[in-house]
Amino acid sequence: MSTTNLISSSYSWGQFTPTLVLVGLALLILIADAFLPRLNKQTCPILGAVVSAGVACFTAGSSASALFTSLACAATAVCLLMAYDYRSLVYASVAGGKHEDGAAEFSALPLLACAGVCALVRSRDLIMLFASLETVTLASYAMSGYFRRNQGSVEAGVKYLILGAVSTGLLVMGAAWFFGATGSFTGDPRFVLAALSNPYLSVGMLLGVALLLAGIFFKVGAVPMHTWIPDVYQGAPTPVSAFLAVVSKLAGFGALLIILLPFIMLQTTVRDMVHSLVLMLAIVAAATLLLGNLGAIPQQNAKRLLGYSSIGQAGFILVFFVSLRSTIIGPVFNYLLAYGIATLMAFYALAILRMQRGSEELSVFRGLGRTNPRTAFMITVSFASLAGVPLTAGFLAKLASFQSLIGSMGRPQFIGLWLLPIMIVCAAAGFYYYFKALRFMYWEKPQANDVPVVFPPVCTCVLALGTLLLIVLGVTPLLF
Amino acid sequence: MLIWLILIPVIASALIGFLHTPGRATALVSSLLTSLLGIGSIVALSLGADGECLTHIGDLPIALTLYLPLSKPMLLLTVLVTLAAVLGLKAPDAAAERSWSISTLLISAGATGAFLADNVVAFFAFHELALIPTFVMIGMYGRGERRTIAWRMTLYLGLASMVLLAGLLLLYMQMGTTRFLEMRVMAAMGRMPVSTCLTAGLLLVGFGTLVSLFPFHSWAAPAYASAPTPIAMMHAGVLKKFGLYGLILVTCIFGPSCDEFFGCWTNLLLLLLLGNVLWVGCVTIAQSRLDTMLGNSSVMHMGYIFLGIAAFVTSGATNALAYQGAGMLMLAHGLSIALLFLLSGQIERRTGTLEFCALGGLAHKQPLLGFFFGLAGLASIGLPLLANFVGEFSIFVSCFTGWEPGATSPSFCCGWLNSLAKMLGGLGPVQLTLVFALWGLVISAIYMLRAIRRIFAGAPTAVCERATLPLSFAEICSAALLSAVLLLLGIAPGILA
Numbered sequence: 001m002s003t004t005n006l007i008s009s010s011y012s013w014g015q016f017t018p019t020l021v022l023v024g025l026a027l028l029i030l031i032a033d034a035f036l037p038r039l040n041k042q043t044c045p046i047l048g049a050v051v052s053a054g055v056a057c058f059t060a061g062s063s064a065s066a067l068f069t070s071l072a073c074a075a076t077a078v079c080l081l082m083a084y085d086y087r088s089l090v091y092a093s094v095a096g097g098k099h100e101d102g103a104a105e106f107s108a109l110p111l112l113a114c115a116g117v118c119a120l121v122r123s124r125d126l127i128m129l130f131a132s133l134e135t136v137t138l139a140s141y142a143m144s145g146y147f148r149r150n151q152g153s154v155e156a157g158v159k160y161l162i163l164g165a166v167s168t169g170l171l172v173m174g175a176a177w178f179f180g181a182t183g184s185f186t187g188d189p190r191f192v193l194a195a196l197s198n199p200y201l202s203v204g205m206l207l208g209v210a211l212l213l214a215g216i217f218f219k220v221g222a223v224p225m226h227t228w229i230p231d232v233y234q235g236a237p238t239p240v241s242a243f244l245a246v247v248s249k250l251a252g253f254g255a256l257l258i259i260l261l262p263f264i265m266l267q268t269t270v271r272d273m274v275h276s277l278v279l280m281l282a283i284v285a286a287a288t289l290l291l292g293n294l295g296a297i298p299q300q301n302a303k304r305l306l307g308y309s310s311i312g313q314a315g316f317i318l319v320f321f322v323s324l325r326s327t328i329i330g331p332v333f334n335y336l337l338a339y340g341i342a343t344l345m346a347f348y349a350l351a352i353l354r355m356q357r358g359s360e361e362l363s364v365f366r367g368l369g370r371t372n373p374r375t376a377f378m379i380t381v382s383f384a385s386l387a388g389v390p391l392t393a394g395f396l397a398k399l400a401s402f403q404s405l406i407g408s409m410g411r412p413q414f415i416g417l418w419l420l421p422i423m424i425v426c427a428a429a430g431f432y433y434y435f436k437a438l439r440f441m442y443w444e445k446p447q448a449n450d451v452p453v454v455f456p457p458v459c460t461c462v463l464a465l466g467t468l469l470l471i472v473l474g475v476t477p478l479l480f
Numbered sequence: 481m482l483i484w485l486i487l488i489p490v491i492a493s494a495l496i497g498f499l500h501t502p503g504r505a506t507a508l509v510s511s512l513l514t515s516l517l518g519i520g521s522i523v524a525l526s527l528g529a530d531g532e533c534l535t536h537i538g539d540l541p542i543a544l545t546l547y548l549p550l551s552k553p554m555l556l557l558t559v560l561v562t563l564a565a566v567l568g569l570k571a572p573d574a575a576a577e578r579s580w581s582i583s584t585l586l587i588s589a590g591a592t593g594a595f596l597a598d599n600v601v602a603f604f605a606f607h608e609l610a611l612i613p614t615f616v617m618i619g620m621y622g623r624g625e626r627r628t629i630a631w632r633m634t635l636y637l638g639l640a641s642m643v644l645l646a647g648l649l650l651l652y653m654q655m656g657t658t659r660f661l662e663m664r665v666m667a668a669m670g671r672m673p674v675s676t677c678l679t680a681g682l683l684l685v686g687f688g689t690l691v692s693l694f695p696f697h698s699w700a701a702p703a704y705a706s707a708p709t710p711i712a713m714m715h716a717g718v719l720k721k722f723g724l725y726g727l728i729l730v731t732c733i734f735g736p737s738c739d740e741f742f743g744c745w746t747n748l749l750l751l752l753l754l755g756n757v758l759w760v761g762c763v764t765i766a767q768s769r770l771d772t773m774l775g776n777s778s779v780m781h782m783g784y785i786f787l788g789i790a791a792f793v794t795s796g797a798t799n800a801l802a803y804q805g806a807g808m809l810m811l812a813h814g815l816s817i818a819l820l821f822l823l824s825g826q827i828e829r830r831t832g833t834l835e836f837c838a839l840g841g842l843a844h845k846q847p848l849l850g851f852f853f854g855l856a857g858l859a860s861i862g863l864p865l866l867a868n869f870v871g872e873f874s875i876f877v878s879c880f881t882g883w884e885p886g887a888t889s890p891s892f893c894c895g896w897l898n899s900l901a902k903m904l905g906g907l908g909p910v911q912l913t914l915v916f917a918l919w920g921l922v923i924s925a926i927y928m929l930r931a932i933r934r935i936f937a938g939a940p941t942a943v944c945e946r947a948t949l950p951l952s953f954a955e956i957c958s959a960a961l962l963s964a965v966l967l968l969l970g971i972a973p974g975i976l977a
Contacts, residue, residue: 369620370575374498389612390605399601402646406653409674417678424642431638435615443619443627478602 015122018055018069022115025051026108033104042087044107049080052114059118064329068121068254071337075246076114078344078462080107082239085456086351089237090146106146110243113139117247121254125185126175126212129255133171133219136251137164140244144236156235163228167218174211181205187262196270206273210280212259219252220314223287230295233307238354241303242347245310246340253317253332264326267413274324275413282322282415286422289315293426296433302350302362305433306343309386312426313339316401319423322415323408331400338385338393338473345382345466348459349375356453365437367446368453375455376441378463385470387434388427393473398427481521482544485555485592486606488514489562489585496578496585503574503581507566510585511559514592518559522552545598548660549732550725550807553976554595557814560965561717562588565710567958568822570829576621580710583613587714594722598659600652604645607690607722611637614707614715622706623771629702636689636699644686644726650679651730664733672737680742683730684749691723692779693786694755701763701775709825716778717818721810724785728806731789736796750790750913756783758916761923770824770834773931777860777924778817785809787917788875791910795882802878808973809871812859812966816868819856819962823849826955827935830947836931841940845947850936852959857932859966861924867969872921879914 013020029044056073059066083090083106090106116135123129141164145157175185181204182191195201218225233241260277267274292312299305317335320328353364368376385394402423408414455463492510495501525546546552565584571577590610597603615637619630654673655663673679685696692700700720704712731738739746757780764776788806792799826849827842828834843850859866862873907915951959969976 377497384612390608395605395608396601399645399649402649403653406646406649409653417675420646424639424646427642427645428635428639432635435634438616439619439627439631442616443630478599478605 010124011122011128016119018059018073018118019115021055022052022073022111022118026111026115029104029108029111033108039104041091041103042084044104045080045084045087048107048111049077049084052080052111053077055118064257064333065121067333068250069118071333071340072114072117072121072247072250075250075340075344076110076243078348079110079239079243079247081458081462082242082344082348082351083107083110085348085459086237086239086355089355106143109139109143109146110239110247113143113243114247117251117254120251121258123258126178126187127185129258130171130175133251133255134168136248137168137219140164140240140248143240143243144232146240147237150235152235153237154235156232159228159235160232163218163225167215167225170211170218171215174208174213174215177204177208177211179208181208187259189262189265192262193266193269196266196273202273206276209259209263209277213256213280216252216256216259217284220249220256220317221252221288221292221311222284222314222318223291223311226288226291226311229311230299230304230307233310234301234304234360238303238347238351238360241306242344242351245306245343245347249310249314250336250340253336256321257329257332260321260324264324267324271412278322278324278413279415281318281324282419285315285318285322286419287315288312288318289422289426293429293433297429299433300362301360302364302437303347303360305362305436306346306350309430309433310339310343312430313386315426316398316423319401319419320404322419323404323411324413325408328404331397331404334393334400335397338397338470341466341469342382342385342392342394345378345463346386348462349379349382349455352455352459353453362437362440363444365440366444367441367450369442371446371450371452372455375453375460375463378467379441380438381467381470382463383434383437385474387430391471391474391478393470395474396477481517482546482596485514485518485521485559485596486544486589488517489589489592493582493585493589496582500578503571503578504566504569507569507581507585511563511566511588514588515559515563518555518592521546522556525552544593544596544602545661546596548596548598548729549803550728550810551595553807553811554721554725555592557721557811558588558591558595558718560961561713561814561818564818564822564958564962565713567954567961568713568825569710570825570955571708576708579620580617580708583617584710584714586610586613587711587719591714591718591722595725598661600648600658600660603660603726604641604648607719608641610719610722611641614703614711614719617711618703618707621708624702624706626706629699629706633699633703636696640686640689640696643682644690647679647682647686650675650682654679660729660733664735667734667737672734672741676741677743677745680745683727684742684745687723687726688749688752689723691720691782691786692756693723693749693782694752694759694779697756697760697779700779701772704775704778704821705769705771709821712775712821712825713818716775716821717814720778720782721814724782724789724806724810727789728792728803731793731797734797736798738793738797739795742793746790746793747909749786750909753783753786753790754913754916756780756786757920758923761920761927765923765927767927768836770827770836770839770931770935771821773927774817774820774824777927778813780920780924781809781813781817781860783917783920784872784875785813787910787913788871788878790913791875791879791881794908794910799878799881801874801881805871805874805878807871808874808969808976809868811976812867812871812969815962815966815969816856816859816866819852819959819966820860822959822962823853823856826951827853830949831943833943836934838941838943839935840944841936841938842944842947843936844940845944846951848951848956852963853936854932855963855966857928859970861928862921865967865970867966867973870970870973876914876918879910883908883911 052073056070059069113136116132119132141161144160147153181201182195184191195205221229296308320332357364385392388395388398488510492506496506571580587610590606593606615634652658689696704716734741760780767773788802791802859868862869
């Protein structure tokens with residue numbers, strides 16, 4: 001067996017330019033932080049945001065990996081801007097506000113994680129996939145526990161680390177079984193087919209795929225690997241929660257696509273195997289939908305609510321995978337785009353509210369409709385898009401999810417329409433819990449001592465841009 | 481061209497919201513423009529104008545059309561009620577005036593889009609756009625238990641929307657096209673959905689809940705009673721017709737095979753609509769406040785329109801009288817209930833209460849108000865020469881169209897109903913339902929005439945003595961506009977065609 005079967009040999013340095021740029025910048029920031037004591041720490045997140053936004057523009061393209069890279073870089077840029085507006089809390093938590101040592105790391109870590117995502121979506125074998133996914137995860141551990149003086153943040157970091165380590169173990173184990181059964185890390189359909197035609201090897205490969213998926217489910221927050229999400233989102237610094245909710249989820253779905261690719265290509269040949277895979281995905285999707293959406297209903301903490309909601313949204317994305325077709329890449333990306341924009345907006349607004357009103361409960365939204373009507377409108381659009389209200393991008397994304405299920409009716413791997421009522425209930429539950437924030441904004445009067453919240457210009461610009469994007473993406477496809 | 485019917489209100493509400501232009505004045509200009517444009521395009525179409533120029537912008541087929549069944553009367557209803565709602569709008573303060581104007585305009589834009597959309601997705605999306613301001617306005621400015629009421633409505637309609645969305649998706653993915661006009665062509669070529677029963681059931685429950693079909697009606701009356709006047713007018717008058725419009729649209733798409741499409745659900749619909757007419761009718765009699773009475777009466781009258789739809793469906797979409805009757809009653813009910821809510825708002829502003837026990841003898845102080853209320857009340861119970869009568873009468877007659885004594889064997893699922901029907905001269909399900917539903921006329925006469933007597937007749941009570949504020953010019957205009965159209969359609973229903 002030649003080494004070309006072990007890992008893919010078709011990588012070129014050119015593909016990894018975005019990764020190299022981001023890693024280089026992250027290292028530069030770390031070195032500057034260590035050796036330039038007079039460095040103004042506030043420039044770090046801005047520099048990182050500008051560079052990653054630049055990378056997002058340069059890598060834009062129509063291929064799946066280009067789309068995922070751009071989205072990840074753009075989301076990282078927004079998270080860094082959020083970190084810039086969040087700086088006073090960062091400084092306060094790192095060294096009690098006395099000095100700014102170590103604050104620059106907070107900008108370098110997202111860049112490293114984003115570099116991991118850029119490499120991940122270009123990986124063609126499990127080794128590369130594992131290495132890049134671990135880059136994302138390791139940076140995320142450090143980020144979520146970054147506020148060392150804050151008990152919640154440390155708890156989030158430890159929880160994430162322990163559960164993440166388990167999932168990493170599962171992933172490695174899965175890769176090993178997969179390699180053992182197929183003799184290759186590349187997931188080449190020929191090797192997969194050869195393994196499946198042998199009864200002994202096929203069992204091993206199925207086990208390998210199941211373990212791989214379990215590892216990935218941890219990243220996307222699918223049941224039963226979802227337990228970390230609400231706790232970590234609640235405990236981690238808000239920009240980090242936003243990063244985990246968008247970029248990390250993006251990485252997970254990118255990896256899921258890569259792992260499932262051979263089965264999408266083989267589905268007409270090995271029907272039984274694919275059918276059991278589809279059934280498993282459908283059950284996971286149903287459980288994720290129910291747990292995420294129903295779990296979000298009683299939440300009072302806004303970050304926890306967004307955490308559960310991100311589990312629920314992952315359920316809607318998993319429904320795409322149930323149809324197991326190569327055409328799902330577009331809709332999955334659209335869903336992640338709509339979800340990413342709206343989630344970043346929600347977290348950004350929440351970060352500002354957290355700083356000025358000192359709370360993360362849903363009640364921080366109270367009376368915004370009267371004190372800050374324009375910002376309240378923009379937050380409304382983001383929550384409406386998450387809930388799937390028509391004329392926003394989120395609606396078309398959810399619609400596509402329903403469509404992909406109904407559209408696979410009559411196909412040989414169709415698992416039946418039983419998922420449909422679950423989706424209906426969950427989408428309706430979404431209206432309930434997302435609108436809870438809107439209730440606080442519009443139905444509650446501001447308290448006597450509430451002053452209008454000052455949204456920094458960067459935040460207002462990001463929110464305005466996001467609102468515009470959500471509406472444009474939600475309206476234009478209807479007109480044509 | 482038609483796209484401006486949606487763009488004008490959206491632009492106007494953006495102006496009010498972001499540039500703080502005067503709320504009512506901006507809304508008035510916008511609704512006058514849309515009324516002229518809407519009526520103009522209906523007239524132009526009926527005069528044989530080239531419909532293509534109305535439905536296309538350049539090379540892009542915009543998903544709006546006036547060629548769908550009932551989209552013309554529904555457009556007329558929307559622009560008229562919007563104009564009346566804006567004319568009669570009277571908010572407690574400037575901020576409320578702005579938000580009420582914005583909501584009225586957005587509901588109007590959404591309803592127009594839904595009634596003109598020739599595309600499943602736009603059809604659904606525009607309706608949802610119109611629903612959101614309703615929730616927000618009831619939650620912010622509603623009367624009584626506003627939060628509970630608005631929340632219940634949000635949940636009911638949110639769930640209904642999702643059920644409806646699933647039904648519409650099933651429909652279009654099985655028909656292979658998103659456009660209604662193309663679906664009709666496909667259905668005429670014999671294409672039927674595979675899972676007919678599921679699709680029809682989802683559509684019926686989804687649309688039905690939006691129209692407050694019994695037993696999914698409990699959100700409606702409290703919401704209308706609680707909503708600010710213009711919002712109640714827009715929702716009860718215009719937006720609720722969306723579900724009925726959708727059911728008729730689906731029926732027309734399947735044409736002769738619609739009976740097969742709805743299949744088993746038709747009999748259930750007949751049973752449920754009796755719940756609307758009789759059960760909710762009795763609930764309406766028991767109300768002690770004008771606003772909840774009007775809300776319940778609106779739910780009750782939906783039963784008749786459902787009856788028209790059922791007659792239309794069972795005839796295989798050939799019963800033109802049922803179709804016209806349902807369309808006319810949708811228009812007439814929209815106008816009359818909007819007028820009633822408008823007047824109820826004016827009564828409350830003058831007397832400060834809507835409790836029947838506190839009101840009395842208001843006609844002495846407010847003769848004009850009494851006249852308009854009497855007219856609207858009589859219209860809503862179906863007095864001849866008013867538009868509602870034309871609609872109700874057409875529906876009642878249409879139930880017996882094509883029916884001959886003993887010609888058709890009754891087809892109920894249980895035996896004793898069959899024998900009962902045979903005893904009654906071979907009545908079919910639709911005819912039998914009509915026999916029961918006719919009692920609704922008596923019920924609505926009871927509550928409406930009693931309301932008129934309690935509010936306007938007799939010696940003035942203490943609160944009515946103080947109600948001396950005369951109707952303003954705008955208020956008279958707004959009430960007169962709706963009354964005039966009700967009368968016009970009642971005397972000359974033919975002009976609609």
